[in-house]
Amino acid sequence: MTDRFFIFGAGYSGKAFARANRGDAAIAGTTRSAEKFDQLRQIGIEPLLFDGADLPRETAHVLRETTHLIVSIAPGDTGDPVLALAREVITKQTPRLRWIGYLSTVGVYGDHQGAWVDEEGDCRPVSKRSIQRLAAENEWLALGQETGLPVAILRLSGIYGPGRNAFVNLANGTAKRLIKPNQVFNRIHCDDIAGALWHLAARNLGGVFNVTDNEPAPPQDVVSYAAKLMGVEPPPEIPFASAQLSPMARSFYGENKRVSNAAIKAAGYDFQFPDYRSAFDHMWATDTWNGAGDADARSAIRAD
Numbered sequence: 445m446t447d448r449f450f451i452f453g454a455g456y457s458g459k460a461f462a463r464a465n466r467g468d469a470a471i472a473g474t475t476r477s478a479e480k481f482d483q484l485r486q487i488g489i490e491p492l493l494f495d496g497a498d499l500p501r502e503t504a505h506v507l508r509e510t511t512h513l514i515v516s517i518a519p520g521d522t523g524d525p526v527l528a529l530a531r532e533v534i535t536k537q538t539p540r541l542r543w544i545g546y547l548s549t550v551g552v553y554g555d556h557q558g559a560w561v562d563e564e565g566d567c568r569p570v571s572k573r574s575i576q577r578l579a580a581e582n583e584w585l586a587l588g589q590e591t592g593l594p595v596a597i598l599r600l601s602g603i604y605g606p607g608r609n610a611f612v613n614l615a616n617g618t619a620k621r622l623i624k625p626n627q628v629f630n631r632i633h634c635d636d637i638a639g640a641l642w643h644l645a646a647r648n649l650g651g652v653f654n655v656t657d658n659e660p661a662p663p664q665d666v667v668s669y670a671a672k673l674m675g676v677e678p679p680p681e682i683p684f685a686s687a688q689l690s691p692m693a694r695s696f697y698g699e700n701k702r703v704s705n706a707a708i709k710a711a712g713y714d715f716q717f718p719d720y721r722s723a724f725d726h727m728w729a730t731d732t733w734n735g736a737g738d739a740d741a742r743s744a745i746r747a748d
Contacts, residue, residue, distance in 0.1 A: 512645045514546075556700070560704055647712075
């Protein structure tokens with residue numbers, strides 16, 4: 445019987461998941477706007493509406509046939525909008541459901557002053573958005589315990605890929621090389637988010653997994669490497685203390701940690717792009733860095 449995947453929030457990561465479909469799995473995904481329906485259909489996603497509150501009849505009908513559920517919608521001040529539907533719809537009206545994947549963030553760890561953290565480490569989120577993510581994680585895991593369904597929490601680091609990377613920022617003039625001593629970030633290519641989801645779903649594996657690259661690195665090094673591949677001069681170095689940044693951008697630099705991906709590797713997943721250099725080399729060589737034709741990819745909004 446055909447597997448049927450349902451993605452709540454078929455955005456950048458959800459579309460990467462659909463593009464990685466190599467079998468005959470059916471994939472449906474929600475968006476807030478019917479204007480995005482054609483874009484989703486082109487990559488093999490049956491488009492459905494969900495505004496974060498009401499579940500249209502057609503969306504609910506497709507959900508009832510779902511075998512694997514992926515949640516990629518951020519919680520808000522009133523909590524996780526999908527969790528609000530979970531007990532009423534997901535657990536009572538989806539008899540074929542056998543796995544749930546929830547996309548979270550390594551931001552739930554907070555600041556560890558550059559130390560390594562893994563899934564057993566302390567979660568001490570600082571930002572409001574990360575506090576909300578951790579609360580949602582715990583509720584999804586509790587739902588899994590109540591229902592006996594495996595729930596996989598994927599804690600993602602800074603997401604990049606075609607259309608969302610340092611090449612794009614260099615090309616449009618927004619790239620910066622901010623220098624904050626000893627600051628590092630992990631990253632994850634969207635294709636490895638997709639790969640990890642397919643790997644965990646195929647095996648009905650639950651648990652908490654850091655989905656992040658091997659190499660936490662200073663952000664200015666990433667910009668310099670992209671500039672070298674492009675054959676352009678990197679932007680000048682700017683001391684972090686004097687940089688003009690939005691409150692959200694500055695908050696990213698308030699957290700410094702090295703995130704381990706040992707658990708997802710132990711579960712059998714091999715990264716396609718274990719570090720930013722291998723990914724940038726590939727995107728530049730294949731001319732896929734600009735994400736042509738994908739409006740979501742071109743929106744270079746950093747995910748935490």
